[in-house]
Amino acid sequence: xxxxxxxLDKYFSGPVARLAEQRHLRAIRDGVISALPFIIxxxxxxxxxxxxxxxxxxxxxxxxxxxxxxxxxxxxxMYIMSLYIAYGIGHNLAKSYxxxxxxxxxxxxxxxxxxxxxxxxxxxxxxxxMTNLGxxxxxxxxxxxxxxxxxxxxxxxxxxxxxxPEQVPPSLMRSFEALIPVALVVVVMTLITxxxxxxxxxxxxxxxxxxxxxxxxxxxxxxxxxxxxxxxSFGIHGVSIVGTVARPLWEVYLAKNAEAxxxxxxxxxxxxxxxxxxxxxxxxxxxxxxxxxxxxxFAKSQYTKTLGKTALAPGIFNINEPxxxxxxxxxxxxxxxxxxxxxxxxxxxxxxxxxLGFVNPTYIMVPWTLPxxxxxxxxxxxxxxxxxxxxxxxxxxxxxxxxFFKVHEQKMAEQEKAEGEVFLQ
Amino acid sequence: MNVLFVCSAGMSSAIVVNxxxxxxxxxxxxxxVKAVSTEEFGEEVKNGWDVAMVAPQVRxxxxxxxxxxxxxxxxxxxxxxxxxxxxxxxxxxxxxxxLAQR
Numbered sequence: 131x132x133x134x135x136x137x138l139d140k141y142f143s144g145p146v147a148r149l150a151e152q153r154h155l156r157a158i159r160d161g162v163i164s165a166l167p168f169i170i171x172x173x174x175x176x177x178x179x180x181x182x183x184x185x186x187x188x189x190x191x192x193x194x195x196x197x198x199x200x201x202x203x204x205x206x207x208m209y210i211m212s213l214y215i216a217y218g219i220g221h222n223l224a225k226s227y228x229x230x231x232x233x234x235x236x237x238x239x240x241x242x243x244x245x246x247x248x249x250x251x252x253x254x255x256x257x258x259x260m261t262n263l264g265x266x267x268x269x270x271x272x273x274x275x276x277x278x279x280x281x282x283x284x285x286x287x288x289x290x291x292x293x294x295p296e297q298v299p300p301s302l303m304r305s306f307e308a309l310i311p312v313a314l315v316v317v318v319m320t321l322i323t324x325x326x327x328x329x330x331x332x333x334x335x336x337x338x339x340x341x342x343x344x345x346x347x348x349x350x351x352x353x354x355x356x357x358x359x360x361x362x363s364f365g366i367h368g369v370s371i372v373g374t375v376a377r378p379l380w381e382v383y384l385a386k387n388a389e390a391x392x393x394x395x396x397x398x399x400x401x402x403x404x405x406x407x408x409x410x411x412x413x414x415x416x417x418x419x420x421x422x423x424x425x426x427x428f429a430k431s432q433y434t435k436t437l438g439k440t441a442l443a444p445g446i447f448n449i450n451e452p453x454x455x456x457x458x459x460x461x462x463x464x465x466x467x468x469x470x471x472x473x474x475x476x477x478x479x480x481x482x483x484x485x486l487g488f489v490n491p492t493y494i495m496v497p498w499t500l501p502x503x504x505x506x507x508x509x510x511x512x513x514x515x516x517x518x519x520x521x522x523x524x525x526x527x528x529x530x531x532x533x534f535f536k537v538h539e540q541k542m543a544e545q546e547k548a549e550g551e552v553f554l555q
Numbered sequence: 556m557n558v559l560f561v562c563s564a565g566m567s568s569a570i571v572v573n574x575x576x577x578x579x580x581x582x583x584x585x586x587x588v589k590a591v592s593t594e595e596f597g598e599e600v601k602n603g604w605d606v607a608m609v610a611p612q613v614r615x616x617x618x619x620x621x622x623x624x625x626x627x628x629x630x631x632x633x634x635x636x637x638x639x640x641x642x643x644x645x646x647x648x649x650x651x652x653x654l655a656q657r
Contacts, residue, residue: 147615160594365636367563367612433642440641444570451567455611456640499566 135364135461143364150371153226157279158272159374161219162381165211166495169384172208173494175200176391182512201392208388208495210263211381212271216242219275227283233308234279237315241278242271244319245330262331265385268378269334278315285311345379346401348481355410355477359470362415365460369415377403387493391511397491400484404492407448408506408516409480412523414450416469417476419502420527421453424535431542447499457538464538468531475530476523489515558588558651559600559629561620562610565592570641571610571634575651578644597623600631606654607631608647611639630654 150156179200183190193200207214217235224234243258245267251257262270285291292306322328344350354376358368373380384402391397413419422445425438434457441452459465483489490510498505502524506516558575562568568590579586591599593616600607600623607624609617614633624631632654638646 144615151616151619163594362612365611366615370563370613371615437640437642440570444567449567449570451562451610451612451639452570452641455636456642458636460611460636 135463139364139461143361143366147361147366147371150374154223154276155374157219157223157226157276159370159377160222161215161217161272161275162377164218164222165214168207168214169211169381170495170497172204172206172211173384173388173496175202175204176388176494177508177511179204180391180511182507204388204392205260208264208385209392210260211265211385212267213239213242213263215268215381216271216275219272220279223276223279224282227279229279229282229286230304230308233304234282237278237282237308237312238275240312241274241315241319242267244316244323245270245274247323264389265382266335267331268382268385269338270330272378273334274319274330278311281315281318282308282311285314341379342382345376346383346399348478351401351405351477351481352474355406355473356470359416359473362454363460363466363469365455369411373403380406384493384495387491391493397493400481400491402492402495404495404509405480405484406477407498408492408502408509409519409523410473410477411448412476412502412520412527413445414448414453415473416450416454416459417472417523417527418450418453418459418469418531419445419524420472420529421457421465421468421531421535422450423524423528424531425453425457428532428535428539430539431546433546434539434542446501448502449499462538464534464541465531468534472527472530476526479526480519480523483519489513489519556584556586556651556655557603557605558586559596559604559607560588560590560610560634561593561596561607561613562590563593563613565590565595567612568610571639571643571647574641574644575647578648582648584648593620596620600624600627600629604629606651608634608651608654610634611636 179193179197181189181193185191216238220238221231221235225231246258246262248256248258290310292309294303294306322330354372357372361368361371380401380403383399384404387397387399387402410417413422422438422441425434426442429435429438437452437456441450441456444450444452454460457465459469480489484491490513492506492509494509494511496505496508500508502520503517506520507514510516556579560568560572572588572590575588576586589599593613596607607620607629609620609631611634613620617633621631632650635646635650637643638650
């Protein structure tokens, strides 16, 4: 078993983890993450617009009468999240190449905006349709931003810049430096969108639609869940690896769910990141809150008792590195088994519960450090049944961890006896 | 001594920061410790830290974090997994002191 673990670490989890650190993937990851504050704040206006109270209450009536106005902050933040993400990707990719990050962000924006055709509306003038600036346009935002920054880099490397005399102030010089790459990006994107009349958005939509469908099925949920705990079993931050690839998809689901709620339609997707966060990763990756309960009440060794006490507070806020590295779960076959199995079980149950309509699908993003019952309640737009599902999942986690915990504790207690009490410094 | 910790979001290392501070107090060592996320690290590491410590769960990003630390001339190393717990203070302090000597 130990050999297998070492083999996997050396030839699989290690190399794949490094792959996730590839420059463009990293820029996309950091770009998406940079937009999260806007998504969190924007999604809160959805709660205000559709408050979780009985329809006859004054608050509900007020919200109903003013729904369009209440949603304006949402429309200009979360609803057009891809615009913010494009800026973030451009900034981060340029920074990784040691190019001017501001130039990178701006050139990414122009490249992305040029995939959308402005329309003329009577009385208003020119209008930019917002749909494709939202979750719909996320994959286009990724590609167009990367293209734009690569052009910027290419021009810099080939020294295709307009030379100015030395006396010219640096800020002015910089704006001239960006002239040729900006012109190139604008011309190419105009060619695609206007001259050739290609709708990049519907094209990419068609390409990614199998992926969008697949990621929202039970296997599409279980695969990332398994991979995340798999990486953590070797002590590598699973979500940061798997999320690099999967998070764009998760954000698309979240955006579409929020759009459906804002439009008064049924919620289409089960699996935004919020689903994983609130129903599966209770207490942190591996759903370790159940394990912390085992540690608190059933520990035999001094070490585990002490660790359990220090791990409880962080665990409630979904931080579980103390447990993962402290127990440890990392490279510990006994505890890796429930660590991998528990989330698969709770994920399956939560998926079924959501599909059958026992709980609302999630459509609101709240900070991941909230305690799970509160987070789940808010993420589902105020569905009290979500709290029950969370409590059931905590119980399941406890019962799956318990027998393995006993085996582990037996060993720990014997070890402590053999060594005296030297375990605690 | 000024010690900078980096982990994925700057959350979990905050817990370990406290363990290190307590241990340092025991040894009467003045210690200023801060935890940041991997995104913030590149900027923060320039601000006059004596030592930078990388959390084990982001070791796949160690190479480029190290580069950023090297550019700022700050000694930088991985935190051993066994030390990355609220109870790992003493191992951690030893490691920090070793690193600061370099």
